[in-house]
Amino acid sequence: MLETSALACERGGLRLFSDLGFSVAPGGLLRVRGANGSGKTTLLRALAGLTRPAAGAVRWRGEPIGDGYRGEMLFLGHAPAIKDELSVLENLEFSASLAELKNSDCKIALQQMGISRLADLPARYLSQGQRKRAALARLALSAAVPLWLLDEPFAALDDEAIIGVSALCATHLAAGGMLVLTSHQDVPISCATTRDIELQ
């Protein structure tokens, strides 16, 4: 279970949000909404342990987040973390082994994202949407990772890919996973317990 208490974050001296408290239980989906610059990305980065909160704390299984937490969390930010010089498959294999995921399923993951025919193509030839699909192929490998933190996962994707990603999310939630996502699009994800928070 992921919890925050009295969480506050600042960016360049500007207070983005304060006194934010919520919890995400297994099978729970949390949608973070808000206008541009309201701190959605900062909140997600704070949950991932990248940004240090100005006040408050993020807790995972009752403990403040630490080294062990990183093995139980998947964070996908705006930047796709794809290297132009490597092929699509090599990129995925690298991020999988960095995250200690199974390398052998990479081809299946690309297939699930509908980009298996691009597997051996150097990533520099990918379009924006294909790049995003290649980054999101991590999701198909991360079924065993309990907590997913996704920043704008649907940006730049076409309808078919959005359906694929939301299906992956729904499967993850049905299996007891947790998901926090920011999105400007109202993509339906079937889930028993959905919560929304709106950042001002």
Place this chain on the structure above:
Amino acid sequence: MTGFLTVLRRELRIALRRKGDALNVLVFFVVVASLFPLGVGPEPNQLRAMAAGVAWIAALLAALLSLARLFAADYADGTLEQMLVAPQPLAAVVLAKICAHWLLTGLPLALVAPLIGLQYGLPADALCVLLVSLLVGTPVLSLLGAAGAALTLGVRGGGALLGLLVLPLFVPVLVFGAGAVTASLIGINPAAHLSLLGAFLAVSLLVGPWASCAALRVALD
């Protein structure tokens, strides 16, 4: 250990597909070292006396040239972010990047340096000492330079700042590295200089990755 090998393999694979980057550094080194005789004139004794200093300063500048790029690409495309949130220890990842940097710049520089020495008329034993001093000293440049590169990440005009930051740190390496060659030229055993260089390597092996990790965490905050 998996993290270290994964990142090292990836860095080398990328370098293999962008051969220009590593080659640029090597050519820069050779060109800078070759310019000195044109400037100071062809007096053999003078050239022999300044050979070690020139080779070492050219190596420092070449290392500086490549250090600016050490984390920049990974920072821009989000890979660095993934490295920070990965379960693999960041220190292993950073050490792998430093190792790859040395294999791609420091090692080729050290191997080419005897040719530069030959150009300056260094005798055979001084050439050997130059090679050994660069083999021991260039990893220090990668280790300390990585910390500087991490500190200047995302700063506008970071390249110039990087030079101001790390060149003073390179002074001991320059003194003992070039000193070893000069010592062997005047018939003194260079072992003392090389041992001090080795000690410096041990210290920077301890400090460099740790400082780089701390700086990277701040840069991505």
